[in-house]
Amino acid sequence: MGNSRVTLKDLAKELNLSPSTISRAISGHPAISDATRKLVQQKADELGFTPNSIASSFRKKKTQSIGIIVPKIDIHFHSLVISGIEEYAYSKGYNVTIFQSKDSFEREKEITRILQNRMVEGIIICLSNETKSYAHFKKFTKLGVPVIFYDRVPTNFNANKIVINDYESAFKATEHLIQQGCSRIAHIAGNQSTHIFKDRLEGYKTALKKHKLPIDPSLILETKNLTYEEGAECAKKMLALPESPDGLFCSNDYTAISAIQVFQKAHIKVPEQIAVVGFSNYPISRVIEPNLTTINDRAFQMGQAAASLLIRQIDDTDSFVEFETITLKTDLVVRASSMRKASDTKL
Amino acid sequence: MGNSRVTLKDLAKELNLSPSTISRAISGHPAISDATRKLVQQKADELGFTPNSIASSFRKKKTQSIGIIVPKIDIHFHSLVISGIEEYAYSKGYNVTIFQSKDSFEREKEITRILQNRMVEGIIICLSNETKSYAHFKKFTKLGVPVIFYDRVPTNFNANKIVINDYESAFKATEHLIQQGCSRIAHIAGNQSTHIFKDRLEGYKTALKKHKLPIDPSLILETKNLTYEEGAECAKKMLALPESPDGLFCSNDYTAISAIQVFQKAHIKVPEQIAVVGFSNYPISRVIEPNLTTINDRAFQMGQAAASLLIRQIDDTDSFVEFETITLKTDLVVRASSMRKASDTKL
């Protein structure tokens, strides 16, 4: 039955060689002759030898594994990021261990303890929305284990970060609406205690200012979690205003879509009477009718960038760079939901 | 700067105790007096000792980690399953390492090699769609490492499997359409080389037979990948038939939704002129108008079930059970896209 695995020593005994020679032969050390290398390789295949990475990790103090902490895996944005991380990490020989903080600060702390014990060589994390203190990451800095934050990143705390320019993206989205002829533009905002949503609101305001449009507080609706349901509520509130908006920029696609549906049920035409732009470019934005104009936030690339930066930092042990922040380009993907003029390109 | 971590030995020296005592104190061995236990605990906190899991894994030959292989992480179904796995595994003290096969057989094989080297204690996998041979899993059986297949599971190969009853679910969906008064029911089928889609087709046929409805081959449209685009094509083909169908059961939600949109553009009313049922209960099914009736395939629960079965098998080393197959219940979630009669419940 379940015989225990074949080890270097077994191979060594079998071939009358020392374990060191076997080790070197397997890992391609130059000092080993081609003859023995082949011999070892052959015997290894024959006996089904497979190197014990745990023993190797233990000895070398290199686990070749990185840890990821996300609030929830089944949020599409995060699954895309994870996918990007896995792809890049795999190509570099790193494994990826995943944890969900479920937006709990306590759990996030507990996970960092586990990751430290597991000796991951680096960490990529999107903070839980409860997290206000970052002390639980200090130990990694001390140990020389790089930590990369993405999306929800710490403020007032020096760290490696991968972000998009939320401000700029929101500005682009809002300006696009202005160029489409909208002059009363509303905004469905995310929780203002999260800086990314704050930035988006700022970008929206700046675009209005630049084009000399008034900033009307009644057109700015803050939500708690940008849910589909909250989107509908906000849309209804807008319709109840003395004067309805003719443009809407939403901080995510869910609220944008539910708003569109509310408008349509009220027989208000999108984009003719109100043009709508979302944020994130979720697959659903290509399904809703009219297709949703939105910001492509490049989640997959964000994952790749995070992994690439992380592994670079793992390898460059003695670089002078302490922290790095990478800002990714975003695109405005123009679709039917905002197309009031024929001039724009459709994607 | 980055001092190396504090070890058991360091603690031992500091307290003039032997490493074994420290080890036992930390792990709560009963033979250690409360006094020393407290002493050790205190010193451990003081020096910031944290146990080296790698060393422990190495010594105990227990890594407390399981491997997951999915075709692609960012497919919503898989991210839900992974979420379920992580949640359960975390509660039991297991870590989860993720790999994407990207539907490549070669990559899947390579990953199994890595997992063997990493000494994971169990594996949960959804097969790549290229996989026809299962020889690369035999080694795990030999080593006593349990493997659980879900969703796309091997045929003609004894193994642990978590599945839903595709046949039964399709039967339910089709019968529901019949009960709604449909008599010409079409089916958009998945790739018939995959058994789950074959089963769904069979369930559809059986429902028709049971209700003495003819099986019309022109109403059965096979697709390659059940994409949104293929769904639209199929819908157009249906409309081109001499007599249009009045019901449609699709093997996933994407094709169902794109079909609905094609119908609506052709001014055919859903559900009045054609009732539509999908499969999977993707979030989008609650967004499309009318909301889509669909099969809830319980992806999250599938992940939990897989993790639970896996860990049970890891713990029960000498059980008499060789393999287990768990079939999960599915629900028909009735929504507007199939409601021609008022009698049904709406969710």
Place this chain on the structure above:
DNA sequence: TTATTTTATGCAAACGTTTGCATTAATTCG
């Protein structure tokens, strides 16, 4: 008080690799 049991701790080996250094054999050079 002595023998016996219980309680608490220590000893030392082991887990499978890796690696600096030493050694031997083979080759090249003067």
Place this chain on the structure above:
DNA sequence: CGAATTAATGCAAACGTTTGCATAAAATAA
């Protein structure tokens, strides 16, 4: 041909825990 160099392999220690067994000290029983 002997000395110096190069090439190929071996020795042995180390990585940080865990654990069976031994031991010492304390508590109990006789």
